[in-house]
Amino acid sequence: MAQPLVKKDDDRDDEAEYSPFMGIEKGAVLQEARVFNDPQLDPRRCSQVITKLLYLLNQGETFTKVEATEVFFAVTKLFQSRDVGLRRMLYLMIKELSPSADEVIIVTSSLMKDMNSKTDMYRANAIRVLCRITDGVLLTQIERYLKQAIVDKNPVVASAALVSGIHLLQTNPEVVKRWSNEVQEAVQSRAALVQFHALALLHQIRQNDRLAVSKLVTSLTRGTVRSPLAQCLLIRYTSQVIRESASNSQGDRPFYDFLEGCLRHKAEMVIFEAARAITELSGVTSRELTPAITVLQLFLSSSKPVLRFAAVRTLNKVAMTHPMAVTNCNIDMESLISDQNRSIATLAITTLLKTGNESSVDRLMKQITNFMSDIADEFKIVVVEAIRSLCLKFPLKYRALMNFLSNILREEGGFEYKKAIVDSIVILIRDIPDAKESGLLHLCEFIEDCEFTYLSTQILHFLGIEGPKTSDPSKYIRYIYNRVHLENATVRAAAVSTLAKFGAMVDSLKPRVFVLLRRCLFDSDDEVRDRATLYLNTLGGDGEVVETDKDVKEFLFGALEIPLVNLETSLRNYVASEEAFDINSVPKEVKSQPLAEKKAPGKKQPTGLGAPPAAPPSTVDAYEKLLSSIPELASLGKPFKSSAPTELTEAETEYAVNVVKHIYDRHVVFQYNCTNTIPEQLLEEVSVVVDSSDAEEFSFVLSKPLRSLPYDSPGQTFVVFEKPEGVPAVGKFSNTLKFIVKEVDPNTGEADEDGVDDEYQLEELEVVSADYMQKVGVSNFRNAWESLDADLERVDEYGLGPRESLAEAVNAVISLLGMQPCEGTEVVASNSRSHTCLLSGVFIGNVRVLARLQFGLTGPKEVAMKLAVKSEDIAVSDAIHEIVASG
């Protein structure tokens, strides 16, 4: 262990803080810069002054315009000196001063002279300086020299020109593009770094030409690239080519062999770049992944922290999509939990949490508890999030995980960290019914000593919704009423609302709640008093035990069905007018589409306290609101299920459209979310024409076009189909977007009067059996299974034919049925020859369905399955078998 340098001489102790720049002052240094004007230049002295100037700039000192100009002019005098060291400092100084255009002219000729000097060092540096300060006009003058420099036999000169080219490409692309031939020659250079710089520039010149990039990659992957850095670049370009050609290729992936070959390169940076590229291939198979995982696993036990970090970070990402592929590394990963480097330890923990199975949860939790105290908040948040998803995966383990969360909730921590924990507990309470009571109590204890007003109010709100539904709501009252005594006005007001909710929902508590609310009438804050008065009056505060009117409950605690923006506008109008305010006059139509931002995560990523808990899975609720706000659709009733959005256009096309399928008992509604990505266009009368000739059981009912679709503000159009009631009809639909285009003047934002009819082909969409199934889990599958009568069970066996792996077969069946895997049974242990998977869901008609799937390998890659289905309706059990039989 090296200590800070111990000075040997005693007399140096006093000046331990000695610095050659001690007491340095800008004014004095600027004075000193006069030596640049001396007729007899002293190169050493001048170098020292430049160093001082650079030091000042480096410490954050700034020169005024006048000072900078003076220094610049003085510095230019130094071109007279032939001292190489001074010249180098001079170059640095010019770059640092970044002179203005009229000043540049002064040094141009000197620099151009240096650019053609016999000294390589002068040439290289002069090129860099000149290209840094040059403008377009000057560039054309020196272009000829730059082209020569690119193929200069001195690698430093060639690199200087190439790197300058990379920067100039941003400002003067048309000039740099003319250098292609020279750059191409430089790619073949024997000097490693020249090759790297040339390749980078060549790719940037051609990056918009897919074919050219593809050709470049093809030729270079066959040849030899000497520099590891250049090889890394080539790997990046190769992945880009793979990505872009992915859609049209079948069978073996092009260039995969090249990437795999790079895993055996001698430079670690190349091995890692290749491994990372492989793990990021879209739709990567486990066969393709294996070699990459193997080298990353080796890195895990390296003595170099950087290598361990790089490997564990990449494996962590892989674990999100392919947890099984990473399980082989679990032993190495566990030893990293005690790694000195806390970033590595955290990544290892979260990876293990993603790949672990039910039996390892307790052991992991023990290790994590020891380690939580000495990591930073940001890492703790990562761990908390990982634990939340683990808990949702293994609901039976909720006790251990909930305890862990409540323990860390009690410890010190910042707002973001506490919020992450509270959000996690809220989500667990919502998704795991057994965890509700203990979770609510943990939250109650937390608000007894919570320094964050936001969290207190959110928790109180949540308590008001969940508390009255528990077996013994009265035990929460104490915690809530304590808030009225001890907290600030915001929290007190929230506590009053929560109390009122208990009073409204639980009739037996009403008299006691009224007593407490009456005390709040004397609060020092008007909001608290107002709320108490309102609740007492609307709930009937005369102390009688009466059932609260449903309308009152709806009025006080129901969700506000009106977009806040619309309400605000209406209220503004009201303030200015004489008329009485009528809430019903506020328009309910949502102006901009809030769903577009949320897209895919849907149900799977609960949003915690951020979204009001009154609307549990927020997406579904938002859909419901949207649908019920449209009269034609509201009459259909409530949708049974809304699918995740499916993209019907490729990314970055003119119009982005995705579709959400809403399934009703007798209807299907397609909600097309459209976005216009062209600023110069306004689309009107947007509708989707659907051809249902491949979907015989469906008949067209109506289409609701979108009146106008301005740039970048998403809107929806709907199409409704009728189908036989309760039948899981399937079919394919082809879609065409129809609209009227109007040109928009980009300056004024006004649209032309006249529009042109146009249409745009969208991709097909399909209604599949899984659309009729809600993913609803059960926390104890065995209990649920046994509670259903044995008569309702249907068992059959199926051969699934040759499959890539057992895991692949399991996943295929799960996605075919669209059911929720329970108790983590969707994860197949590697090398196992059989597997049991438990699924649960609710089928159209609100019929609960449970399925037990037993998979086994019968031959090489041949998979057989025994499927046992139980549901509340025997016909549904049969229907599930039919789906599998036909799927």
Added chain:
Amino acid sequence: MALSSFRDACPTVKNILLLDSEGKRVAVKYYSDDWPTNNSKLAFEKALFTKTMKTNARTEAEITMFDNYIIVYKFIQDLHFFVTGGDDENELILAAVLQGFFDSVALLLRNNVDKREALENLDLIFLCLDEIVERGMILETDANVIAGKVAVNSMDPAAPLSEQTISQALATAREHLTRTLFQ
């Protein structure tokens, strides 16, 4: 900056920092607009220094992730070396840049690597930074090459003696003499 916005682009260095054992600047170089003001730069340096000061980065380079940046770092005596890259950057490439910087400074300071020596040869450190990265693009990572480019001898070898004026020749001779005397 189009350069740093996507992975397909070149490896990009966001900054190189050389701080002392109290987190003060010895020499720093920023190549990215992520820190537009001197205050934001100082804040970054302070946060980074506090976060890393207790770690042992003396035998092997260490690494951390912070504010969505990857930072590799190494300490020697009272000097702390840092190289920062985007959070998508290949960590090993950043480590190569750090190693190049660290080793070339050691070569230039003849293995007396501490703050005092670094400040006394600050011109060499600035030149060194200039030879490693140009506006975020890696120029060179081989310490021997970097140090070789920085430590050129003082006279222009290409200039014939006849072109020098008498006074210049005298100045050169005088300087030569003082150097030999003081060595």
